[in-house]
Amino acid sequence: MGLFLAQDITKIYRSGNTKITVLNNLSINIERGEMTAITGASGSGKTTLLQILGTLARPTTGSLFFNGEDLTRKNQQELAEFRNRSLGFIFQFHHLLPDFTALENVLMPALIAGHDRKEMIPAARRLLERMELNHRLHHKISELSGGEQQRTALARALIMKPALVLADEPTGNLDSRSGNLVFNLFQDLCRERELATIIVTHNNDLADRMDRRLTLKEGILKE
Numbered sequence: 252m253g254l255f256l257a258q259d260i261t262k263i264y265r266s267g268n269t270k271i272t273v274l275n276n277l278s279i280n281i282e283r284g285e286m287t288a289i290t291g292a293s294g295s296g297k298t299t300l301l302q303i304l305g306t307l308a309r310p311t312t313g314s315l316f317f318n319g320e321d322l323t324r325k326n327q328q329e330l331a332e333f334r335n336r337s338l339g340f341i342f343q344f345h346h347l348l349p350d351f352t353a354l355e356n357v358l359m360p361a362l363i364a365g366h367d368r369k370e371m372i373p374a375a376r377r378l379l380e381r382m383e384l385n386h387r388l389h390h391k392i393s394e395l396s397g398g399e400q401q402r403t404a405l406a407r408a409l410i411m412k413p414a415l416v417l418a419d420e421p422t423g424n425l426d427s428r429s430g431n432l433v434f435n436l437f438q439d440l441c442r443e444r445e446l447a448t449i450i451v452t453h454n455n456d457l458a459d460r461m462d463r464r465l466t467l468k469e470g471i472l473k474e
């Protein structure tokens with residue numbers, strides 16, 4: 252078993268009398284430091300899968316193991332703590348707080364976990380500097396460009412030193428130059444820290460640069 256294992260995951264949505272099987276006995280094993288891209292047609296279930304892998308939604312059946320620990324046995328409170336400690340999220344709906352500065356946004360997960368603000372500031376600064384945002388530490392999110400916001404979101408996802416980062420179109424609304432910059436910075440950090448990532452993307456160039464590329468089709472993942 253690797254760092255993270257999702258085993259025999261099924262997800263069935265019920266709407267009225269009809270059932271939609273979106274995930275159908277899907278399994279995926281992620282090793283430490285491994286970078287995986289997941290592609291798939293619109294409606295194939297990528298968002299559903301990412302939410303289940305991130306423990307934000309429960310599968311209809313199946314199990315999730317992180318470092319050998321069964322996540323399906325945890326209650327909501329324990330899962331929230333697990334996510335804060337071990338996972339990083341770069342999701343479109345995980346919004347940055349627009350009225351707070353880049354530095355404050357990056358500090359947020361650490362403050363939620365009960366860390367001392369003063370002690371965490373150097374790590375937050377270092378991450379933002381790595382993201383080439385030294386000159387924007389004290390700017391409000393609302394004053395940053397799309398690419399700068401995205402890099403802030405990356406820094407925020409990494410502040411707790413998670414073992415696994417889940418990303419949904421991390422360069423989705425950026426032009427290709429800015430998207431490449433964001434992705435390069437992210438990939439360098441992942442390699443350095445042996446950080447595993449699962450990225451859902453429609454971007455073939457990006458998917459090809461990952462260690463492994465999977466396609467979600469008919470409820471299962473194919474190499």
Ligand SMILES: Nc1ncnc2c1ncn2[C@@H]1O[C@H](COP(=O)(O)OP(=O)(O)OP(=O)(O)O)[C@@H](O)[C@H]1O
Pocket residue numbers: 264265266271273291292293294295296297298299300
């Ligand atoms: N809460 C829900 N109730 C019922 N059906 C749902 C629900 N959420 C998603 N679905 C259906 O499940 C399927 C997969 O949706 P999902 O959003 O996971 O796909 P996706 O691959 O992320 O699509 P896209 O690339 O268009 O964002 C779709 O057919 C969708 O209509």
